[in-house]
Each structure stands twice: as structure tokens, then as C-alpha cells.
Amino acid sequence: MAFNPEHFVVHFINALFMVFTSFLVIGFLLMGYFSTRNSLHYIHKNSFGNLESIMASPLAPSITIIAPAYNEGATIVENIRSLLSLHYVNYEVMVVNDGSKDNTLEKVIEAYDLVLDPNTKPLMERSKPIRGVYRSTRASFSKLVVIDKENGGKSDALNAGMYLSDKDYVGCIDVDCLLLPDALLHVVKAFSQRTQKEVIAVGGVIRVANSCKIDGGKLEEIRLPENWLARFQLLEYTRSFLLGRMAWGRIDSLLIISGAFGFFNRKIATAVGGYDTDTVGEDMEIVFKMRRYMHDRSAPYTVEYIPDPLCWTEVPETTEVLLKQRDRWARGNMETLSKHRKMLFNPAYGRLGMISYPYWLFYEWLSPILEFLGYGLIILCFFLGVINSSFFLAITATVYLFTVMFSIYALLWDVYTYNQYTRPKDLLILTLCALIEPFSFHPLVVWAAIKANYKKLFKIQSGWGAMTRRGFSKA
Amino acid sequence: MDSIPQIHTNLLWDLALLFGVISLAYFTSIFVLRMINRRKVAEMTYFRKEWAEAISHIVFHSNEDPVEEQKAYLRLKVKIRADLARPYFRKLLSEMLLDLHKDLEGHSADTVRQLFRDLQLHHDCYDKLKSMRWPRISQGIHELTQMQVLEAYFPITRFLNDRRSIIRKQSELAIVELQTEGINYFLNTTRSAISQWQQLKMIELLEQKTDYQPPAFKQWLLSSHTDTVLFALRLILHFQQNDGKKSIIELSKHIDFRVRHEALRCIRDFGFEDALPLLEKLFKGCDLDLKLDILDTFGQLGSTEDIEFLENCAAQSKDFLIASKALAAINQIEPDRVLPSVNLESVKLSYANEMPQWADDRQSFEVAEVSFYEEVEFPVKTRKPLKSKEAKPEEPLEPNFELNLLDGDLEDQVEEQLGVVHTVKPLEESSAQEEDYKLFYQRLDLEERRNFIRNFSYLGNPRELELLEYIVEFETDDETQFQAFQLLKSIQADTRAATARVVEEVHESEHSIFYQLIEFTPDNDLKKNLIQEAGAIGDRKEIAFLKPFLTNEDKLISKLASRAVERIEARLLEVSEEDEYAWRLQILAKYSQEAQAISAPEEDFEVSGFDFQFDLNDFALNNEASPKNGV
Structure with a gap:
């Protein structure tokens, strides 16, 4: 049989896509298995x-909870009140006003009777200059410290707090996140229950608070978001946090802790230089750094993950804001992977180098690109008339049903473990989301990733992008 | 082209079908699971509803109840016993009692536990201990512990070194909780690592025991199990058992970093100065964290003799942290010995050239060596050396200062100088240097010293207080010493009272019990009720608490607050003057601790050798200062 270059190319592309898809399917099946085992273990242990x-x-x-605030005047007072009412004795809330242009600082000073503390520690060159450190004159707010500094971005604000803290652990959260009252107890337990390994960081689940009933900084009633975009994200978060991260936690290869709820061993976090201010994916980068730091010293360590729903946050409800957010996430991912490329398939980093890093590279970074190219290729093949319709339909149905199966499994697991959405209508809506997500929400995420890659490729400057929030609905 | 895909299309359809069927099964399971959950909750609710009254009847039953109720009680018990034959009933009742006891305290909680044991429900827990599954065994241990089944102690001890960590940890807690001697058994027997969380929980359990007499934990410092030693050190520190000095000092040589670290904490907290020579030897071979710990220890416990070692550390260390920690320790031992030196404008001082530079240019500070002072020989005549009354009779007044016996010519010069210092000047003017005021005082003869103390007036300079402390400690003339003591005491009292007044003014409103209640409540009706209650039972604290409400936007609230203030004021008028005085004393006593903490720690009134921290309560109550206080 004569060599046919056209056949060879098509064969090659087919083989590439098939291998990639097979790896993904096997990977996801393993993920489901590990997450199930880990969740069961966690539930039994903590029942x-x-x-x-x-x-x-x-x-x-x-513990010091560091909450950076930039132009949060509208909600800051209420958010701090929520942070001050956590069930724990030995903690402080450090709000870092990152050079806000609105009245954030004035509002906090007025609401909590703050006065300037003259004994401010100099921060050397760890962050942008500190203008002042404020403490309350009222005993009931003695846990509150407010740092006023020049604008330097979220990472810079977190670094200022991290270096000014003198506590054992630092928690880096978004100031508009809602923490459940016993969140810190779970965190402390996670940090101190290990005997053979040092826990360097603890991460947790982020839950979607859109449309939930919140009063006085407390979650009164859990409701399904009314916005469809928020509903898709809820399903995505459930899948990612309850299955994905639980599975990575099981094999001790978690490489990311969400910036909205991450706690770190302060000594190690400062030893690696704190957050990187040059990247928009600082939450992922610091975990990479801390892990490498421990690996390089051959110190026994681990990163813990808490699946309990302890942190609730508002997710974007408009396509524009969502695209900006995902664009930033994708760029942060690329920057971090590029910075730590030495880890790729490096046996010295064990599972991190051989499994976790490749996953982030091939699935989180490469997968949207391949997917995008795949769409283009299908269209091209269709016009060229070289598409095998029956095969195309069969493989599309297989991949689609696999995705739906995985999403519904995440929903089932949510009902089994935490049972947050109990109304049948809510469960049906979420199932519907699982069915239509591959055609509606998922392409948006792919598009955001492609935009981010394009920006990186052509070195187009792009920062954080504004995240407009509606604010929690009051009771 | 049809032959291009190598995977059979039918296989893909089969896979798609499989995934579809599994998806459907999951979807169905969601609702089945939801139904099971709901049914469980409904059953439990129904059971509680049906049995809650009966259980509360048993819990709150008393032998002194009327005969009818006694009979009803017995009938109830018989009925429960009959129903216990049904496993499902046993399970629900067991769950209910376990839940119930969490919400109760004291006698009621004890009664629930007693009922649990009377109904033999703990035998179900024993059955769980026989299970092969770790969650079930752990649950059994937990329930037995919750219900205080003391006889379960021995069956549980066999799990103490179980290879399954959850069971092991649960049994550790059970052993400590069920028996007072449990902690001894645990420390003697455990061979596993003890996590910090476990340690915290066990210490909490020990703390909660009533009339608990902790054993001497130093005996476990000899254990070969590192975690036991570590936990014993923490227990020693927590229960403040400072009788294991030698062992603790020895443990600062332990190979385990954590043990060393904890031993150093004990050494610092208990003030074991004897450990310093050993720590000096160990310093070189330690890692960074331990070095910092050791330097901290020197800072807290060291004396001027250790400064040389610390200076060497600062000069030789290449690590900025160690160098700065060493310098900080020097300043802790001898305040202001190390001064800032970088980024300062150069000002020519007469002695500037005589101040030696630190060899290490990397450091941010340099030490102002005392040798400068040592080289200046003051023409002092040792007419009557002042002696410490207690600990150090033979020691010179100032270790760094040599008393010179002077010849006749110099004696004249001294007389000349003394003529100048006969009049009392503010100390700031006498000398700005650290030890000069002592030197100045030392040069006075008895009459001059008496004059000095008679004419002494406090200008608010901390050095004046230090001088008074010095006089009280070393003065041999009783009259002068007593006058200095009286002066010092009155200054202390003034400072504390002033601080207490400030604290009182700032926080008076926050000391009201109503403050915390109203602080976080958004409910206006509740606020109104609390304001009325404050008026009904409050005193001065509540007046301070109510004042902000007098100008509240809500007219009803401001009116209620005004009425409440009037009520309290009317009530306070009825209080006699004696009561008022007693009340003031109470306030004073309450804030004395806070005032002590607020007054600058650097100017602490404590003098080595004896303690001036007299109790403000006693002072206020006796209304006079006793010369015996602290002397």
C-alpha cells in the first residue's frame, strides 16, 4: 500500500486526540475513585x-486572618464584623487597606473606633510602604488590626500582613468572603493533627453564596443562585472542590489553594518570600514555592484540604466579569507553570513532578487549546467532506455522556456528604445544568483560556480586571 | 476514508450507553438518597416527639416526688425496658440520649448518663468495639467516653497502641477522660507519635477535671519515647511544675529539635539561669531556629557576664537574624547598650573617637562600649560604701565601676565637687548617662543623702524612679531608705491610679454586661428590652453604657434610655457614702491589674532583690502604706 500523506496526517491527528481523550477519561475515573475514598475517610473521621x-x-x-481590601467601602464594615465573630480565641483579623481610593479606611476607623498605633514595625522592602497600623480603642474589637498602605495589589497587601503578623499561621482570604463560625477550628485541627509530617498549608472548599440569605455577616439560608451563570459555576465548583481537589489531596499532590480561603504556616510562607507580586496567579504560585522549598530540604510535609463548606463567596453573574476572571486564572496558571517548569517530569519532585504538574500542564493549560483546535478541525473536516459522521457522533456522545456522568456524580456526592440543596427543584435545576453545561458554559471557559494564551503569546499587558459584586442579599 | 478511525464505532456507542446508564443511575440515586435522609430525620423527629416527655420525666425525677409520679416513673421505666428488646428502638433511644446529654450540664447530664448505663445501652457500644471496621470501633469508644462508662476504661486501653490512627487517638482521649490516672497510664504506655491536636485536647480534658491534682510530670522526662518527653515538657509548662530543673536543662541537649525547643521554653519560663553556660556551649552546633531560641533565653535570663558571649555572636554571625537577635538580647540585659549607628548624621562628640566600632560592617547597630566609662576615673572617696541588705553584701555597687582609694590631694578635689552637687538638680541635668545618677548619689555623705531625699521632687523622668529604687535597695541608712521607699510608693500609686482612671473612663461602658448583649444585635425590640433591664438592675457602668442611647435617632430608645438613667441615678442616691467608698475600691481593684499592664514595662517598679509590686487592693483597702510592704 502506497504511502498517503493525507491519510498519515489524519491518522496522526486522530491518534493524538484519541490518546489525549483516553488519558482524560482514565484520569477522571481515577479522580472519582480517589475523591470518594478520601471523602469517606474524612466523613468517618470527623463524624x-x-x-x-x-x-x-x-x-x-x-492565627492571623489577612483580608486585603481595595475600594470595599460599601461592604467593609459588615464584612469585618463577620470575621470578628468567628468561634476561636487566639486569632486576629488584619485588614490591609491597599491604598483604596474610596472611603474604605475612614469607614473602618469610624465604625470600630480605631486609633493609630505608633509602634508600627518597619517592613523593610517586603511590601509597598505602610502608612499606619490602626487598632481599636474598644475591648470588643481588640482582635482587629487595620494596616493602611500604599497600593501594590493583592499579593503585596497579603505580604504586608504576612510579615507584620507574629502568629503561628496566617489565613489569606478575600475580605468579602463569608466564613462559617467554626472555620478556624477546622483549620487549626487540620494544621495540628498530623504527627509524621508538617502541614505547611490548608485549603478549603469555596461555596457559591449568590442568592443565599445572609444577615449580620451570618449565613441564614442556603439557596440556589437565581442567575444561570452562577448556577453553572456552582456545579463547576462542586465538581472541582468535592471531587478534583479531594482526589489530589488523597495522593498528597494538591498544587493549588484557593486565594479566597487559604491558610499557611507563617514561618514557611515567609521563608519562601511570601506571595509573588509579579503574577496574577499568586495563590497557586505560593503553594508551588512552599512545596518546592520543603522538597528541596527533604522535609516531611503535606498540604491539607478541608472539604467542609466553610467559606462562601459571590461568583460573577455577567459574562464579561466571568471572562475576565477566567482569563486571569488562565494567565496565572501559565505564569506559575512557566516559573516552575523545572518540576515537569522531574522525579526529584515525586508525584508533584510526575503527575500533578503534568496534569496542570496538559489538562488545565493544553486542554482548552486542543479543544479549541478540535472545534476548528471539525468545522474544517466538515467543509472538506472528510468527516466520518457516524464516528463523530459516537465519540461526541461518549465524551458528552462521560462529562454529564461526572457532573451528576459530583451532585450525588454533594447530597451524600453535605446535602446543601435539599429542594427537589434545586436538584433538578442542577442536573439540567449538568446536561447543558458542555454546550453553554464550558465554551465560555475555553474562550477565556484562549484569550489568556493569546495575551501571553503576544505579551499584551493585562492586570487583574475589576470584579464587580452585587453584594449578599440581606434577610 | 471510512477506514480511518481504528476504534470500532459500536464500541464508542456502547461506552456512550454505559455512561448514559450510569448517569441515570446516579441521578436516581440522588433522589433515593434524599428520600432516605428525609425518612431518617422524620423517624428521629417522631421518636423524639414521642419519647421526649418520658425521658425528661425520668431525667428530672426525684425520690421526693408524689407517690403517683413515682408510680408513673416506674411504669415508664418498665415500658422502656420492654421496648428495648427491639434493636431499632435501642438504636434510636441510644442516639437520643447521646444527643440529649450534649445539651445538658451538671446533674441533668449525669442523670442522662446514668439512664444510659441503667438501660444497658452501653453494651451496644461494647459490641461496636468488637467490630472489624475502624469507624465503628471509634464510635463505640467515643460513646462510652461521652456516657462516662468508667468500667470501659480497661477494654479501651487495649486500643492505645492500635495501628489504626483514628482508633488510637480516640482511645487516648478516652483513657485520659475516664480515669484520673489515665494520663499516667497513657504516658507510660503510648508508643505512637502524639499530634499537637491530641495534646491540646488532652490538656483541655485535664483542665476540665474537678479537683484534679496533676502528677509530677518530670518522671516522664526520662522516657525513651520522644513524643512522651515532648508532651511531658508541655504538661510541665502548663501546670507550672518547676521542680525538674536538672532534667529540663539536660533535655536542651536532646537530639530532637522539638524537645530542645520545648526545654528552652521551660528554661525561659521558669527562669533556670543555671542552664546558660550549657546553652552557650550548645549554641554553635544548633540550627537557626534553636540559635534564635537560645538568644531569646539569654535575653531573658542573662546577666552582664553574658554580654561578651552575645557580642561575639553578633560579631561573628553571618546571619542577619542571629546578629540582630543577639544585639536585642544585649539590650534586654542592659538597656540602650546597643544604639543605632547607620544612616545617622555625623556629629562630633568629645568621646566619639573612643567608642569602638563593631567589626562586622553588615550589622545595623553598633555597641557603645562601656569601656569609655571604665577609663574615666572619677575622683571618688569611699567614705562609707553602701551595702545591699540582702543577697550581695560583698559586691561593689556597680560591677563596671572601680572604687578608687584616693590620696589627700584628690580628696580636696572631691570636696570641691561635692560642694557643687549639694543642691538638688533635676537628674536629667546631672547626667544623661545610664549609671551617672547612681554615681552621683554614691558620692554624697549621709547628711547630703538625707537632704537629697527630703528635697526630692518627681519630675516624671523614669531615671528618677530608677534612682529611688536604687536607694531603697542599697541605702544603709534606715531613715533615708524609708523616705525613698515612701516616695517611690506614692509615685507608683499615683501612676497606677491615673492609669486606672483612664482605663475606667475608656472602658466603663464596655464593662456593662449589657454592652456585649446589645453590641451585635440588630433587633430594635431586643435593644429596648435590654435598655429597660439595664435601668432596672444597673449601676454606674450601665449609666456609661446608656449615655450613647440618649441621643439615639429612635425616639423611643432615647426616651427609654433617659428613663433608665434616671432610675439608676435615683437608686444610687440611696446608696450610703460607705457603700460608695467600697464601690470605688472595687473599681480600683478591678482595674489595678490592667493598669499595671498598661504602665510602661521598661519602667517596671520591680527592683532586683525585693519586690515593690505591692497590691493596689491592699493599699486601697488599708488606705495607708506600710513600710514593711516589700522590704
Whole structure:
């Protein structure tokens, strides 16, 4: 049989896509298995016992919650009040006003009777200059510290807080996140329950708070978001946090902790230089750095992950804001992977180098590109008349049903473990989301990733992008 | 072209079908699961509804109840016992009692536990201990512990070194909780690592025990199990058992970093100065964290003799952290010995050339060596050396200062100088240097010293307080010493009272019990009720608390607040003057601790050798200062 270059190219492309798809399917099946085992273990382990007995212990480790605030005047007072009412004794709330242009600082000073603390520690060159450190004159707000500094971005603000803190652990959260009252107890337990390994960081699930009933900084009622975009994100978050990260946690290869709810061992976080201010994916980058730091020293360590729904946040409800957010995530991913490329298939980093890093490279970065190219190729083949219709339909149905199966499994697992959305109507809506997501929401995410790659390729400058929030609905 | 795909299309359709069927199964499972959950909750709710009254009847039953109720109680018990034959009933009742006891305290909680044991429900927990599954065994141990089944202690001890960590941890807590001696058994027997969380929980359990007499934990410092030693050190620190000095000092040589770190904490907290020579030897071989720990220890416990070691550390270390920590430790031992030196304008001082530079240029500070002072020989005549009354009779007044016996010519010069210092000048003018005021005082003869103390007036300079402390400690003339003591005491009292007044003014409103209640409530009706309650039972604190409400936008709130203030004021008028005085003393006593904390720690009134921290309560209550206080 004579060599036919056209056949060879088509064969090659087919083989590439088939291998890639097969790897993904196998990877996701393994992910489902590991996450199930890890979740079951976690539930059994924590089904009894009293966390609150440690709540008031003078021996409990100390925590600083760092909440950077930039132009948050509208909601800052209420958000701080929520952070001050957590069930834990040995913690402080450090709000870092990152050179806000609105009245954020004035509002906080007025609401909490703050005065300038003259004993401000100089930060050397760790962050942009600190203008002042404020503390409350009222005993009931003694846990509150407000740092006013020049604008330097989220990472810079977090670094300022991290270096000014003198506590054992630092928690980096978004100031508009809602933490459940016993969040810190879970975090402290995660940090201190290991005996053979040092826990360098603890991450947790982020839940969608859109349309939830919130009053006085407390979550009163969990409701399904009314906005469809928010509903898709809810399904995506459930899949990602309850299955994906649980599975990575099981094999101790978690490489990302969400910036909205991440806690770090302060000594190690400062030893690696804190957050990188040159990237928009600082939350992922710091975990890479801390892991490498421990690996390079051959120190036994781990990163813990808490699946309990402890942190609730508002997700974008408009396509424009969503695209900006995903664009930023994709760029942050690329920057981090590029910076730590030494880890790729490097056996010295164990599972991180051989499994976790390749996953981030081939699935999180390469997959949207291949998907986008795949769409183009299908259209091209269709016009060239070289498409095998029956095969195309069969493989599309297989991939689609696999995706739906995985999403519904995430929903089932959510009902089994935390049972947040109990109304049948909510469950039916979420199932519907699982059915239509591959055609509606998913292409948006792919498009955002392609835009991010384009920006990186042509070095188009792009920062964080504004995230407009509607604010939690009041009771 | 049809032959291009190598995977059979039918296989793909089969796979698609499989995934579709599984999706459908998951979807169905969601609703089945939801139904099961709902049914469980409904059953439990129904059971609680049906049995809640009966259980509360049993829990709150008393032997002194009327005969009819006694009979009803017995009938109820018989009925429950009969129903216990049904496993499902046993399970629900067991769950209900376990839940119920969490919400109760004291006698009621004890009664629930007693009922649990009377109904033999703990045998179900014993059955769980026989299971092969770790979640079930852990649950059994947990339930037995919750219900205080003391006889379960021995069956549980066999799990103490179980290879399954959850079971092991649960049994550790159970052993410590069920028996007072449990902690001894645990420390003797455990061979596994003890996590920090476990340690916290066990210490909490020990803290919650009533009339608990902790054993001497130093005996476990000899254990070969590192985690036991570590936990024992933490227990020693927590229960403040400072009788294991030698062992603790020895443990600062332990190979495990955590043990060393904890031993150093104990050394610092208990003030074991004997450990310093050993730590000096260990310093070189330690890692960074331990070095910093050791320097901290020197800072807290060190004396001027250790400064040389610290200076060497600062000069020789290439690590900025160690160098700066060493310098900080020097300043802790001898305040202001190390001064800032970089980025300063150069000002020519007469002694500038005599101040030696630190060899290490990387450091941000340099030490102003005392040798400058040592080289200046003051023409002082040792007429009557002042002696410490207690600890150090033979020691010179100032270790860095040599008393010179002077010849006749110099004696004249001294007399000349003394003529100048006979009049009392503000200390700031006498000398700005650290030790000069002592030197100045030392040169005075008895009459001059008496004159000095009679004419002493406090100008608010901390050095004046230091001088008074110095006089009180070293003065041999009783009259002068007593006058200095009285002066010092009155200054202390004034400072504390002033601070207490400030604290009182700032926080008075926040000391009202109503403050915390109203602070976070958005509910206006509740606010109104609380304001009325404050008026009904409040005192001065509540007046301060109510004042902000007098100008509240809500007219009803401001009216209620005004009425409440009037009520309290009317009530306070009825209080006698004696009560008023007692009340003031109470306030004073309450804030004395806070005032002490607020007054600058650098100017602490404590003098080595004896303590001037007299109790403000006693002072206020006795209304006079006793010369015996602290002397």
C-alpha cells in the first residue's frame, strides 16, 4: 500500500486526540475513585468529636486572618464584623487597606473606633510602604488590626500582613468572603493533627453564596443562585472542590489553594518570600514555592484540604466579569507553570513532578487549546467532506455522556456528604445544568483560556480586571 | 476514508450507553438518597416527639416526688425496658440520649448518663468495639467516653497502641477522660507519635477535671519515647511544675529539635539561669531556629557576664537574624547598650573617637562600649560604701565601676565637687548617662543623702524612679531608705491610679454586661428590652453604657434610655457614702491589674532583690502604706 500523506496526517491527528481523550477519561475515573475514598475517610473521621472544646483553650495555636481590601467601602464594615465573630480565641483579623481610593479606611476607623498605633514595625522592602497600623480603642474589637498602605495589589497587601503578623499561621482570604463560625477550628485541627509530617498549608472548599440569605455577616439560608451563570459555576465548583481537589489531596499532590480561603504556616510562607507580586496567579504560585522549598530540604510535609463548606463567596453573574476572571486564572496558571517548569517530569519532585504538574500542564493549560483546535478541525473536516459522521457522533456522545456522568456524580456526592440543596427543584435545576453545561458554559471557559494564551503569546499587558459584586442579599 | 478511525464505532456507542446508564443511575440515586435522609430525620423527629416527655420525666425525677409520679416513673421505666428488646428502638433511644446529654450540664447530664448505663445501652457500644471496621470501633469508644462508662476504661486501653490512627487517638482521649490516672497510664504506655491536636485536647480534658491534682510530670522526662518527653515538657509548662530543673536543662541537649525547643521554653519560663553556660556551649552546633531560641533565653535570663558571649555572636554571625537577635538580647540585659549607628548624621562628640566600632560592617547597630566609662576615673572617696541588705553584701555597687582609694590631694578635689552637687538638680541635668545618677548619689555623705531625699521632687523622668529604687535597695541608712521607699510608693500609686482612671473612663461602658448583649444585635425590640433591664438592675457602668442611647435617632430608645438613667441615678442616691467608698475600691481593684499592664514595662517598679509590686487592693483597702510592704 502506497504511502498517503493525507491519510498519515489524519491518522496522526486522530491518534493524538484519541490518546489525549483516553488519558482524560482514565484520569477522571481515577479522580472519582480517589475523591470518594478520601471523602469517606474524612466523613468517618470527623463524624464525632467536639471541635469546640479547643475553641477557648489558651494553648490553641494563633492565627492571623489577612483580608486585603481595595475600594470595599460599601461592604467593609459588615464584612469585618463577620470575621470578628468567628468561634476561636487566639486569632486576629488584619485588614490591609491597599491604598483604596474610596472611603474604605475612614469607614473602618469610624465604625470600630480605631486609633493609630505608633509602634508600627518597619517592613523593610517586603511590601509597598505602610502608612499606619490602626487598632481599636474598644475591648470588643481588640482582635482587629487595620494596616493602611500604599497600593501594590493583592499579593503585596497579603505580604504586608504576612510579615507584620507574629502568629503561628496566617489565613489569606478575600475580605468579602463569608466564613462559617467554626472555620478556624477546622483549620487549626487540620494544621495540628498530623504527627509524621508538617502541614505547611490548608485549603478549603469555596461555596457559591449568590442568592443565599445572609444577615449580620451570618449565613441564614442556603439557596440556589437565581442567575444561570452562577448556577453553572456552582456545579463547576462542586465538581472541582468535592471531587478534583479531594482526589489530589488523597495522593498528597494538591498544587493549588484557593486565594479566597487559604491558610499557611507563617514561618514557611515567609521563608519562601511570601506571595509573588509579579503574577496574577499568586495563590497557586505560593503553594508551588512552599512545596518546592520543603522538597528541596527533604522535609516531611503535606498540604491539607478541608472539604467542609466553610467559606462562601459571590461568583460573577455577567459574562464579561466571568471572562475576565477566567482569563486571569488562565494567565496565572501559565505564569506559575512557566516559573516552575523545572518540576515537569522531574522525579526529584515525586508525584508533584510526575503527575500533578503534568496534569496542570496538559489538562488545565493544553486542554482548552486542543479543544479549541478540535472545534476548528471539525468545522474544517466538515467543509472538506472528510468527516466520518457516524464516528463523530459516537465519540461526541461518549465524551458528552462521560462529562454529564461526572457532573451528576459530583451532585450525588454533594447530597451524600453535605446535602446543601435539599429542594427537589434545586436538584433538578442542577442536573439540567449538568446536561447543558458542555454546550453553554464550558465554551465560555475555553474562550477565556484562549484569550489568556493569546495575551501571553503576544505579551499584551493585562492586570487583574475589576470584579464587580452585587453584594449578599440581606434577610 | 471510512477506514480511518481504528476504534470500532459500536464500541464508542456502547461506552456512550454505559455512561448514559450510569448517569441515570446516579441521578436516581440522588433522589433515593434524599428520600432516605428525609425518612431518617422524620423517624428521629417522631421518636423524639414521642419519647421526649418520658425521658425528661425520668431525667428530672426525684425520690421526693408524689407517690403517683413515682408510680408513673416506674411504669415508664418498665415500658422502656420492654421496648428495648427491639434493636431499632435501642438504636434510636441510644442516639437520643447521646444527643440529649450534649445539651445538658451538671446533674441533668449525669442523670442522662446514668439512664444510659441503667438501660444497658452501653453494651451496644461494647459490641461496636468488637467490630472489624475502624469507624465503628471509634464510635463505640467515643460513646462510652461521652456516657462516662468508667468500667470501659480497661477494654479501651487495649486500643492505645492500635495501628489504626483514628482508633488510637480516640482511645487516648478516652483513657485520659475516664480515669484520673489515665494520663499516667497513657504516658507510660503510648508508643505512637502524639499530634499537637491530641495534646491540646488532652490538656483541655485535664483542665476540665474537678479537683484534679496533676502528677509530677518530670518522671516522664526520662522516657525513651520522644513524643512522651515532648508532651511531658508541655504538661510541665502548663501546670507550672518547676521542680525538674536538672532534667529540663539536660533535655536542651536532646537530639530532637522539638524537645530542645520545648526545654528552652521551660528554661525561659521558669527562669533556670543555671542552664546558660550549657546553652552557650550548645549554641554553635544548633540550627537557626534553636540559635534564635537560645538568644531569646539569654535575653531573658542573662546577666552582664553574658554580654561578651552575645557580642561575639553578633560579631561573628553571618546571619542577619542571629546578629540582630543577639544585639536585642544585649539590650534586654542592659538597656540602650546597643544604639543605632547607620544612616545617622555625623556629629562630633568629645568621646566619639573612643567608642569602638563593631567589626562586622553588615550589622545595623553598633555597641557603645562601656569601656569609655571604665577609663574615666572619677575622683571618688569611699567614705562609707553602701551595702545591699540582702543577697550581695560583698559586691561593689556597680560591677563596671572601680572604687578608687584616693590620696589627700584628690580628696580636696572631691570636696570641691561635692560642694557643687549639694543642691538638688533635676537628674536629667546631672547626667544623661545610664549609671551617672547612681554615681552621683554614691558620692554624697549621709547628711547630703538625707537632704537629697527630703528635697526630692518627681519630675516624671523614669531615671528618677530608677534612682529611688536604687536607694531603697542599697541605702544603709534606715531613715533615708524609708523616705525613698515612701516616695517611690506614692509615685507608683499615683501612676497606677491615673492609669486606672483612664482605663475606667475608656472602658466603663464596655464593662456593662449589657454592652456585649446589645453590641451585635440588630433587633430594635431586643435593644429596648435590654435598655429597660439595664435601668432596672444597673449601676454606674450601665449609666456609661446608656449615655450613647440618649441621643439615639429612635425616639423611643432615647426616651427609654433617659428613663433608665434616671432610675439608676435615683437608686444610687440611696446608696450610703460607705457603700460608695467600697464601690470605688472595687473599681480600683478591678482595674489595678490592667493598669499595671498598661504602665510602661521598661519602667517596671520591680527592683532586683525585693519586690515593690505591692497590691493596689491592699493599699486601697488599708488606705495607708506600710513600710514593711516589700522590704
